[in-house]
Each structure stands twice: as C-alpha cells, then as structure tokens.
Amino acid sequence: MSTQLFGEKVPRVEDQRFLRGQGRYVDDVLVDTPSATLHAAVLRSPHAHARILDIDVSDVIDMDGVHLVWTHEDLAGAMAEPLPLLIPHPALTHGRTQYTLAKDTVNYVGEAVAFVVADDRYLAEDALGRISVSYEPLPAVVGIESARAAENLVHDDVPGNVAARMEQNVGDAPTAIDAAPHVLELDLSIERSAAMPLEGRGTVARWDHDTSRLQVWTSTQASTGVRAAVAAKLELDLGQVDVICPDTGGGFGVKINHPWPEDLLVTRAAQVTGQAVKFTEDRREHFISAAHERAQEHHIRVGFDDQGRVQGLDVEFWHDNGAYTPYGLIVPIITSTQLLGPYKPANYRVRFDSLYTNTVIVTPYRGAGRPQGCFAMERTIDAIAAHLGLDRTAVRAANLIQPDEFPYDQGLIFQDGRPLIYDSGDYPAMLEKIRKLIGWDEFEQFKAEAEAEGRRVGIGLGCYVEGTGVGPYEGAHVHVETSGKVKVATGLTTQGQGHQTAFAQVVADTLDVPMEDVEVVTGDTRRMSYSVGTFASRAAVMSGSAMHLAALRAKEKALRLAADALEADEADLKMVDGSVQVKGSPSNSIALGTLAVLSNPLRYAFDKASQAATQFSVGDQDKPPVDEDDEPGLEGRDFYSPNRSTFASGMHAAIVETDPETAEIKILRYAIVHDCGRMINPMIVEGQIHGGMAQGIGGALYERMAYDDSGQLLNASFMDFLMPYVTEIPGEIDVDHLETPSPLNPLGIKGAGEAGVIPVSAAIAAAVENAEGFSITSMPISPAELYDLRQRHAEHTSTTSARPPKQDGSGEESA
Amino acid sequence: MKPAPFNYVRADSIEQAVEALAGSSDGKVLAGGQSLIPLLSMRLAGPSLLVDINGIAGLDEVRADSDGVHLGALARHADVLANTAAREVQPLVAAALSHVGHATIRNRGTTVGSLVHADASAEMPLILLLLAGSLDVVGPRGRRTIPAESLYIGPLESSLEHDEVAVEAFFPALPPMTGIAFEEVARRQGDYALCGVGAVVEVDGGHVRSARAGFMSVHDVPVVAELTEHLAGMSLSTQEGRVVLEAAVEHAMGALDPAADVHASEAYRAHLARVLAKRVVAAAFSDATHRAATRPAVGSEA
C-alpha cells in the first residue's frame, strides 16, 4: 500500500498552471478566434432611483459593427419576466427581483438598462454612449437609517421598505434578562463591503444551429444552476444547454447568485446572432452591478450573572439587502443563528428586519452573515467582562459548550431549514490553545512596558462556530480508463480552492492509485449534471465525501472483477498502487487498467491494456455479458447527502498597536486556532485560513462601500476601495489546528473555506479597544475614524471629569 | 472600461512630437501611461490624439552632477530610485520616490510625467517645489525653463501649454550643512498619501539657518512653507526649539486647505499635516546636524 495522502501537505497540482500564467478563464475562451466572437456591453443606470421616461437607441442602430441593441421592450416571454427569486422563505413576504433589463424604474446605480452587442468591446462601449435615456429621478433610500425611517420607499408596494421580518426564540429571553443580576445594552454595526474576486463576472455563449444546442462558459459558483436558469429563461430543454465553468479567479460568494441579467442576455444574443457572444465584466461594473454584503446594525440586550454567564440574550438587527432579494434571507438567517458561536445562552431571542435600499443587491460574501454575528456576540462578551472586571477569556470559558455536550442542539432552525445541532468540537481546549499561542497571560506585562515607552498596544479575541457543508447533496463520478488513469468529475465549481488536489487525494487513497493518475473535473454539466454549487464551505465535505463514496463503488467493482480474473476470493484481494493483488502474493495481480478493459465486453484491442487483458477471462458463460444489475465500464457514481450541516470552529487573537499621533493601526501579532475536523490537506486548509484572514483584515481596517446620500458609490475602483495588499497583512500568522472529526460524513471532515474571515473584525475591534481604552462599536475602523473617536472621547473626558470613562468597556448598564 | 477612439502618433523626435501636438487642439503626450491610461479607460478623458514619446531616443537619462539631478522625460521612477549618484546628490528625491506607487507602477511611470500631471497628492511635484527645481519644456516656440514655483497653477493643472513637451526636470543638489526628511501617511503601502510632508533644513553651528517644509494632499496644489523666519537660530532638539517649531507649523497650517474625501476628514488631514510637519522638520534638522558633523562644509563655523 502506498502512503496515505489524506492528511498530507500535498502541493497543489493546479499551481503549476496558475503560476505560469496558463490558467484558462472565461475571458480566455475563444480568444484564438477573435473575429468569430462578438462582445457585449451593458448600459447601466446612473441614478439610484428613477423612473425611466424614454430610451432612445436610434443613434446606435445604424452604427457600423453594432449587431444588436436591446431594452426591456425587446425582450419577450420568460426573458421579460423578473429574474427568479432563488431561495424563497415564508418570512420573505415582500421579495422582489429585478428585470433582465429595467422596466419602468431603476433601483440602484448600475442596474442594467440596455444591452449592446458589437464587433468588439470598444465599439460596444461607444454605442452605449449614444443611447439616450431620460429619467425622472426619485428620492433615494441609502443606508439602514434611511430605510428604517421609510420616508421614501424603494418599491412603492413594499411598506416600510421591509422585505422580511423574522423572529426565533429559545426559551424566554426578555424575562430571563429582566431577572438577571446584570444587564447591558449595546449598539453594534458593520458596514457594507464586497467579495471582490480578482476575476469579475463573465459569460461566453455559442449557439450551434446544427445540433440546436447552447454552449455556455461562465464564471460561476453553480454551473448547474446557471444551466437550469438559462434553459428556463430561453425556453430551451435542459438537454439543449451545456454550462462549463473554466478556471475561475475567485468567487468568495458573489458568483453563487444567478442568473445574472448578462447570463441571459449573452446566451440569447448568441442564439439570435448565430455567433459566439462574450461579456467580460470590468471592475467598475463589478462594483456597481454584482453584489455586496455585510451592512447590518444590531441592538443587543444581555442579562448575565456575576461570573459573566449569559442568562438571556435578546438581539434585534437590521439587514440592508439592497434593491432586490434574489438570494432570499440567507445572510440574515445565518447571522441570527450563527451569532451564538461556541456559547450557550440559556435563553435567546433574535429578530431581524431585512430592508430595501437603493443600492447594489446583497448576497452572501465569504462568511455570509457570520462576521456580523460574531462581531455582535464577541463585543457583547467583551462588554460583560469589562463590566464585571473579569478577564475576557474567563467570561468566554464560563459560556462555552462543553465537549461532553455534543451533539448540541441550539434550538434554532438553520439556513438549510434543518435544526441547528452542532455535531462535534472542543471549545475549552481551543480557548486554551489560543491563549498560549498569542501569549494572553504575558500580554499585560508587554502592554505595561510598551506604555512606559509611550506606545499603545492592545489584545483581542474572536471566537466562532461555522455551520459548513450544507446539503442537499453533491455527487461524484469516478471512471477508471483502460490506461489505468482515473477521471473524476463532480458538479460543483472551483474558484481556486485547490479542489483538483484535495479531491484527487481522496480518490487516490480510496483506490490506491498514484495521485498523478487522477484527474479531477469540476463544474462541467456535461460531466456531472446534478450538483448544487460551491458555497457555505461545502465543497470538501460534500464533494469530498461523494468522491470517496463513488471511488468505493469503483473499488468494489474492481475487486469483484479481479476476483473473477485472478480466480481468488475477494476477501483475499487488496488494492496496491494501481492494481489489485492477492494478499501475500504480489506477483499474482492485475492492473486497474486491465480490469477496466475486462469490465467492458466490447473489447476491440486498440491499446496495450486491451492486449494485456486477453490473458484473463471474466464473466459467467451462462449469463448475459452485462449482467442485470451491472453496467459496462469500471466506474463508480454516488451522491452524498447529509442529514445536517457539520460545524467547524475557530478562535483568532490579535495584538495591535495604534499610533498615538497618527492613529494608524498596525497588527503586531495574529494567531489562529482552527478546527475543521480531519484535514484532507493541511497546506490547503492553512492557505484558506490565511486568505480568509487577509479578507477579514480588509473588512476590519480597509474595505467599505462609500455610498453618498444620493446612492452614488464614491469608491468604485481599486484606487479607493482599499483591498489590502500583502504589505498590509501581518507577515507571520501563527496557525494551530484542532481536529474533532465530524460524525456526519465518512471522512470526518468539516468545511474550511470561509472560516478565516469570520472573527477578524471582532478580534481587531477588541484589540483596538484594549489599546485605546474606549469602546469600539462599529467596524471597519480607519485611522481617520480612530482619530475622530479619540477627539470625541477627549471632549467627553474633559466635560465629564467627575465620571471617567470605563476602561475596556463597550456597554452601558441599562436601568 | 475601454477608451473612446483616438488617433495615435509614435514620435521619433521631440520636434515630431511637438509638431503633432501643435496640429491638434487636445492632443496628449503618452509617457508611462500610469495616470493617463486609466483616465482614458474610464472615459474620464477623451483626447482625440495621443503622442507617444516612448520611442524618442536619449530621453531616458538620469544624470547627477554637482548642480543636481537631471531627469529626462523617459526616466522611469524605478531608474531614478535605483541611481546611487542621484541619491548622493539629492537624497530627498529617492526618499520621496520610494513612496510612489508600487514596483510595477514605478517601472513604467516617469518622474517627469508625474511632474506634468501635477497631482497635489503626488510626491514628486511637491519635491520639485520644495527644492525649487525646474522643468524644461519644448514647444513650437522653442525651449523654455519653467521654475517649479510657477509650474503648479491649479488642481491637476501645470503651466505647460498644450503643445509643449516636457523634456527634462532638474532637482538642485543638496547644499552642504543641509538635511532632508520625508514622511507620509497612506492607507496602504504605495497609495497616494492622505498627507505627506517633506522638509529641508540648513544648519549652522547646531542651529537652524534656513528651513522649509512642503505639504502634499492637504491643498489643491502642493504647498511649500518658509519656516526660516520662525526657526532661524533655534536648535530643534531642545524643549524650547520644539515649542517654537510647533508655532512655526501652526503658522504654516494657515496656508493649507485640506479637503475631506472617502478616506479622511478635513480635521484628520489637518492633524496629520501638523504631526508630520513637526516630525519631519525635526528629522531634517537632525539629518542636517548629522551631515554637518560627518561632512562639514569648507569654511563652516562648526
């Protein structure tokens, strides 16, 4: 048996291609035949809210090189209907989606109004400049405050701008809080940001008249979903549409939403023009017409005892869902359930309003509602500690779910509609690990020394639990070729996570073949037409498990065939390095490729494997060549469908330094303890964690969507939307792992994709608060904002000298 | 994000470039393209003609002599930064250049292009002004030298005529007994600064003889403040010196009009200008003292 690959830091097989610039992305599709491809561009609304009075395209129609120009009026049938609401929910009483091209009104800057296809993108943009639209501007609703005030409405028929109102209860939180010895109230908010993959959206489509088939390449996290949506909207049979997701330059959630208007317009245009049509989104378009996330305001009431044990937690929050709700309530539902993290408040009530604003739509972005929930919960715990004068880790320890309490039922319904039951974990051990890793107990002395030098340093902690690997299912197909090579396919797509490596490890282990012989294909509906998609940290759990199950099926068949060919008992056989061997008799073996030949009764001897196979004979002469419950070929296909999500967890700690003069914030040390069950590839897991943490630092210190009151996005470029560079990320990140296997899947794994981003804002806010001595209740925080807070606290201190502000406190005791 | 149509001329000589510009009312010189191309792509600028000067031989010179540093119009930021002679002759140029963008930007962007582009948040216009350098330009009316003090006439506006090509910039050498310092605060490494301050201080026997500080990103043009009147005769390493410096900086603040944007409020920018000015003038003073000690000028009293 060759060494097991599961758990090894196997270098990523995809890196060779990516690092050499050999990745093939959607925009690379058909580049070799540029003249055969037409290019699309979209005219977008310059207003956040306006009525469309008239669209005049007459200056465009006769332009040389322009093939078509469409407005809403040019669309018919399903294409003229609003886009689908992907995930309806009973609480989403006022769900709204946009039209493919705006009809009558526009509701955010960037909403698609007209569509042009031309010989190249330059001409297409020239044409956009010649379309004239007359708008009657309407008052814009921007930000949660303005949405709640509801002086203006985004949609006339949605009172109060409220898309949904939802509540969940465990026990009786209000009563428990009233009875608690201590009560605090806090207001906590997180601003809007966005996933910002380096590759934007993109779709290429080609219609084949001869076969009446549509071929679509698109940069998506759900190719089967795009396929179904395109088929429905273009009124084609599913069987006429193939969707392929090539290499993808990141998704981070934004590419799970579908169909985008452009997916439908491009595919339809390919059908109409008979030529390939390409849409490659540019960065400004991505800012104003893809999706954002994160904006939420939270009001918290918490009751607790002298040890800081939470007796009742009452959370009300307001979620800014942008102009439409194509992705339902997933983000606020996740906040409302995952806010609890590793803790067990005895009583919990959560209520939220999902509110319309005249801004870009909101769909999940890596972390998907958890960074907000974690921020709210962790700030609350810190406030409790400050209030009681207890160590912040002690208050956490007092509230943790204990290892012997799993499976632990939080009593809530999770985003997948299933009960929120944590499968496994060891939070106290994790807390101990993070304390050691960051040097929690030594910090006070370091802080004192730094202060003596006039420096300000602070330490903070953030803990989370993440439901990963949500269902309903994912499948895999494993095909052993006569060469012995193993071709594997799963339907979900890859955005750079290293699936080609991790899945190959699983299959290579199960079949005991060399990893180089395993080739993994993802996101190609021709290879696997049933799939859900890549989101919710589910790929490894779902497709990884399916890969294992499918490979087991292939293995079963290989053993059965080998037993027949080698005239041995199956129990005496084992898989060794690409062949099946009789135990204890290595010379008595047969290669997997030869078994693949034997598995197919049609045996033209095209290749060496086929010739080699002639020495064996399999099959019962009295039975049909392909037996009743058998199939030709050495293949395995299976689906994995778990009962519930599996729950990963982690704790981050940060030490920051704030410049007493310039208010610049620098991360001195960052430590992470992470538990995603058994790790297929610890190097990939660490890469995911590093990347997630970097994105978290973006969310904590740099990134925001700066909308003005009229709904213009003022920083819609990489010059002003400050995605951190590598220079802004701490050079050394200490990562330690804990592995509590999940009992829910055959490999014991949990998801790791989103984890890194979740607690960063919480940890950094806590550290800045600890350095500054006043509360941090809103993230991200910039040096300008920290300076402003300092000014306000200095004023506050000078005017209320009788009552100095509390150190390290973020809450006010309520009456 | 594709530019609107434009005509394109790749000039082989300065004369040809000037001729092409003179024949168009809104032609633009294309140098490193690091500022111009994004403007074109976002269709924020739509000149009918681009005159590419990258093919003109001999324009990429970086030359340092006892007078100072001479930069041809095609000298890339990276070439200037790497030139040790230039760094010796006028260290402030390199000190500020290392804050300009990132390596990839500096590999293409030209220092002269930056001077012409006249961004009040850019480092090099400020440095030219602070050092009282100059820019040589060639137009249909011949060659002229524009002193830095008359180069920056408005936001993103320099006093070049539309048919003039900048050919050479000159940064005077650092005089003896003189020190420099530069510091900026930017959101991310390589970003345009929220505020940046440079200073040149000349000493005489441990005391300030002359001092000036320059500010970027806190006014719509780069601003240089003369501090000699306030600081002459002071040692800035004493408590008294620091008090005087504070007053001098306060005086300089009067000439600034910081604006708010998505990254910083007016108040924060003004705060940074104060903090950095104090730090940088003091640092330039110690640099001068240090240089005076290690390389005393002939005939100095030290």
Ligand SMILES: Cc1cc2nc3c(=O)[nH]c(=O)nc-3n(C[C@H](O)[C@H](O)[C@H](O)COP(=O)(O)OP(=O)(O)OC[C@H]3O[C@@H](n4cnc5c(N)ncnc54)[C@H](O)[C@@H]3O)c2cc1C
């Ligand atoms: C990501 C990024 C970050 C950056 N960060 C910074 C920064 O921190 N600090 C900073 O100072 N700059 C920064 N820059 C700008 C960079 O320094 C530019 O290269 C520089 O400002 C312009 O030089 P260029 O050669 O690229 O000029 P171009 O872009 O080619 O031209 C700029 C303008 O100057 C004119 N022009 C150029 N050369 C001449 C000439 N010889 N004669 C007449 N007119 C001319 C052009 O017509 C045009 O109007 C950044 C740029 C980018 C893309």
